[in-house]
Amino acid sequence: MVTTATPPIEEGRRAKSATRPGDRIFLGLSRGSGITLLVIMAAIAGFLTYRAILAISQDSTNFFTTFEWNPAGSPPVFGIAVLAFGTVVSSIIAMVIAVPVAIGIALFISHYAPRKLAKPLAYVVDLLAAVPSIIYGLWGAIFLVPYLDGLNKWLDEYFGWTYIFDKASDGVARNMFTVGILLAIMILPIITNVTREVFLQVPKMHEEAALALGATRWEVIRMSVLPFGRSGIISASMLGLGRALGETMAVAVVLSPSFILSGHLLDPGGGTFAQNIAAKFNEANEFGRDALIASGLVLFVITLLVNGAARWIIARRKEYSGANA
Helix, strand or coil, X not given: CCCCCCCHHHHHHHHHHCXXXXXXXXXXXXXXXXXXXXXXXXXXXXXXXXXXXXXXXXXXXXXXXXXXXXXXXXXXXXXXXXXXXXXXXXXXXXXXXXXXXXXHHHHHHHHHCCHHHHHHHHHHHHHHHCCCHHHHHHHHHHHHHHHHHHHHHHHHHHHHHHCCCCCCCCCCCCEHHHHHHHXXXXXXXXXXXXXXXXXXXXXXXXXXXXXXXXXXXXXXXXXXXXXXXXXXXXXXXXXXXXXXXXXXXXXHHHCCCEXXXXXXXXXXXXXXXXXXXXXXXXXXXXXXXXXXXXXXXXXXXXXXXXXXXXXXXXXXXXXXXXXXX
């Protein structure tokens, strides 16, 4: 009895015709959700661009380099130089502090702490991620600001020669350095949670193989865990950076804003996009709101660029991360 093999094309057709209705429905819903998301993003970008053009077309100065915000004046004057500087600087401070600490906490929970301690500690970190930003802001204004005054004086005394830690004016610690520390505390749970879950997904055979070759616990982490979780660490960091860039209420409560551009991080003043929008939106007229929307468009573009850069970095490093092994 002779049997003939079914051609691959015919097998593909049979498999396609045998697709269950539930699969087709799920495919349609998934595709529709993706298209809906793109439409929403395009609608937001279109709205922000339209209102921004209305405002920028009447700006009497340069929107990107002006150190003043007075859209109600005659002529109207407003610029985002100070806001862009404050947003970027505070986010960089937060990332420099939060990312190493988050990686250390994630490694401790996933590879060092005993199970009886790891679970409660992970639960506490999860709870911190759910705390509203206004609570962090009130805690920062009441507790963090007074206690950072001594740290500011110490940095000024021993590191004032670096210019950025040179405290040129007196005042409480309502500055960009304090904002950066507060943002680092806020984004720490997010980065820790995602990084911890990535570390827990490392194939056990990789770790056991390293241990069988005589590697120490740290060598196992350095050779197996960190390379596997590199893309996950980048993704977690970008999630935290996204929150730091767009944080509003906590920054508004802690910071003493001003439109003075200064590289002295310990001096009061500065501002961020989100804080400026929250502080001035209610008192602004229609043209002033268009100006605030224009600044929001810049923040929108910065966020898209950050996410795009993260995706590019992850795509480049994916084949070296060990995730496909």
